[in-house]
Amino acid sequence: MRLSTSTLVSAVVLPALVSAHDIHHARFQPRQAAPASSAASAATPSTVAASGVTSAGAPSTVASAASSISEPPTASFSLLSSNANAVPLSSINANAPSQATVALDTTYQAGATPTVVSSAPGLPNPSSLVISSYPPLDKTPPTDSPEVQQWIQEVANSGVSIPNFSSTVAGGCPANAAAVADTSRCWWTCGGCTRDTDIVSCPDKNTWGLTYDDGPSPYTPTLLSYLDEQSLKSTFFVVGSRALSYPATLQAEYMGGHQIAVHTWSHPELTTLSNEEIIAELGWTKKIIKDVTGVTPNMMRPPYGDIDDRVRAICTAMGLTPVMWTRISPMATFDTGDFDIHSGATSVTQVLANWENILGNASVMDTGFIVLEHDLFQQSVDVATGYILPDALAHKYTIEPVVNCVNKPMSDAYIETNDNSTNPPIASGGAATLSSGAPGSAEATAKAGGSGNSSSSASALVSSPKSLGLFALTTVIVSLVGGSVATLL
Numbered sequence: 001m002r003l004s005t006s007t008l009v010s011a012v013v014l015p016a017l018v019s020a021h022d023i024h025h026a027r028f029q030p031r032q033a034a035p036a037s038s039a040a041s042a043a044t045p046s047t048v049a050a051s052g053v054t055s056a057g058a059p060s061t062v063a064s065a066a067s068s069i070s071e072p073p074t075a076s077f078s079l080l081s082s083n084a085n086a087v088p089l090s091s092i093n094a095n096a097p098s099q100a101t102v103a104l105d106t107t108y109q110a111g112a113t114p115t116v117v118s119s120a121p122g123l124p125n126p127s128s129l130v131i132s133s134y135p136p137l138d139k140t141p142p143t144d145s146p147e148v149q150q151w152i153q154e155v156a157n158s159g160v161s162i163p164n165f166s167s168t169v170a171g172g173c174p175a176n177a178a179a180v181a182d183t184s185r186c187w188w189t190c191g192g193c194t195r196d197t198d199i200v201s202c203p204d205k206n207t208w209g210l211t212y213d214d215g216p217s218p219y220t221p222t223l224l225s226y227l228d229e230q231s232l233k234s235t236f237f238v239v240g241s242r243a244l245s246y247p248a249t250l251q252a253e254y255m256g257g258h259q260i261a262v263h264t265w266s267h268p269e270l271t272t273l274s275n276e277e278i279i280a281e282l283g284w285t286k287k288i289i290k291d292v293t294g295v296t297p298n299m300m301r302p303p304y305g306d307i308d309d310r311v312r313a314i315c316t317a318m319g320l321t322p323v324m325w326t327r328i329s330p331m332a333t334f335d336t337g338d339f340d341i342h343s344g345a346t347s348v349t350q351v352l353a354n355w356e357n358i359l360g361n362a363s364v365m366d367t368g369f370i371v372l373e374h375d376l377f378q379q380s381v382d383v384a385t386g387y388i389l390p391d392a393l394a395h396k397y398t399i400e401p402v403v404n405c406v407n408k409p410m411s412d413a414y415i416e417t418n419d420n421s422t423n424p425p426i427a428s429g430g431a432a433t434l435s436s437g438a439p440g441s442a443e444a445t446a447k448a449g450g451s452g453n454s455s456s457s458a459s460a461l462v463s464s465p466k467s468l469g470l471f472a473l474t475t476v477i478v479s480l481v482g483g484s485v486a487t488l489l
């Protein structure tokens with residue numbers, strides 16, 4: 001059954017999210033560092049990109065408009081494999097014309113159940129969604145609605161104590177000196193502080209917990225098609241506003257065996273919001289996912305990674321476990337930067353160089369890893385399906401959704417199907433408490449790019465933040481020749 005979403009998509013607005021991402025990235029999100037040694041030996045990046053165009057065979061629908069991006073001198077990369085049908089590198093840029101989007105391979109009847117989620121309830125019929133019963137798209141929902149008031153009460157009844165931190169203000173670390181100095185907040189954004197209750201990696205080496213954020217989008221079906229071809233499953237951190245706009249795509253993700261998780265309703269920096277607003281952002285996203293799929297996720301990712309102990313406590317009270325992306329030093333976050341190709345803030349060459357640095361860092365870690373990628377824009381999906389995923393497959397990583405990489409079955413990813421023994425939803429369990437203003441010693445940095453942090457604070461639920469040293473960065477220089485990759489160094 002093909003589900004009509006035409007009445008729902010008309011109000012989709014993306015610019016606010018795009019703008020917020022750009023501001024955030026520019027101000028306080030360090031990129032995967034390029035190794036210092038590569039600058040002197042790097043091949044000419046433009047040659048790499050141009051070779052890719054020639055060899056990969058540009059689809060006729062893709063114009064060969066040159067990117068306005070000036071390639072960083074250190075952007076170089078090595079790929080063991082790429083997709084024979086990949087969009088040429090020189091066509092993955094801010095000027096890329098919109099490609100025709102593909103239809104979903106499969107749509108599903110109401111009442112269907114996914115094979116990988118045992119005891120799942122039947123799939124709802126999204127044509128019964130009433131858009132006016134949800135908050136406006138891409139805005140923090142009002143907190144005076146009956147739904148949000150109920151969720152606020154449930155948080156109050158959960159037994160979880162919410163630390164009494166003030167909200168941060170827009171502008172990131174430089175604009176929030178007091179909050180940065182208050183290390184008991186364990187604010188990830190300014191210093192990378194994490195708690196043991198955060199999922200920050202996969203425990204097993206050479207395991208990649210695959211994630212895509214900010215969808216579903218018109219380009220998600222292209223990604224799903226490739227994942228199906230390769231028998232890969234991912235975690236999708238879903239924006240509630242996008243789920244309301246593309247319910248059939250969300251159903252295809254869920255029924256296809258992928259993990260669905262929460263990424264807020266309107267993609268704000270959560271630490272800037274009041275407790276009630278955070279509850280509204282998370283609650284409405286849980287609700288739209290439940291209304292479309294029949295199940296409620298119990299994992300979430302904070303937009304921009306913006307989380308502190310206040311946000312963590314609210315997540316705990318709402319039965320949500322935070323999932324970050326791996327970060328081993330201020331300049332080695334496992335962020336491909338793929339989101340920024342669309343705006344022109346970065347180049348696909350730089351993204352692939354970031355990817356290679358991520359793999360170099362992963363190779364010296366004792367654990368697996370989680371990487372930040374997105375399925376909101378065509379360019380991000382093009383680089384994922386054309387280059388990053390084929391390369392990862394050639395590296396023989398174990399690639400799986402986050403819930404599986406932490407050695408739990410897919411049924412543990414949802415409140416309705418969780419067996420409550422390996423991952424009990426806190427909100428319904430009640431007893432756990434979070435100390436207000438838990439003492440901490442995280443050495444959060446005063447601004448992006450500062451030194452790393454460490455801490456050994458502990459409380460009932462919030463225990464020691466992880467401290468990780470800077471791992472060696474590795475790189476190799478390559479050239480794309482005749483559709484394959486030759487390693488020069």
Ligand SMILES: [Zn+2]
Pocket residue numbers: 213214263267303304
């Ligand atoms: Zn996001």
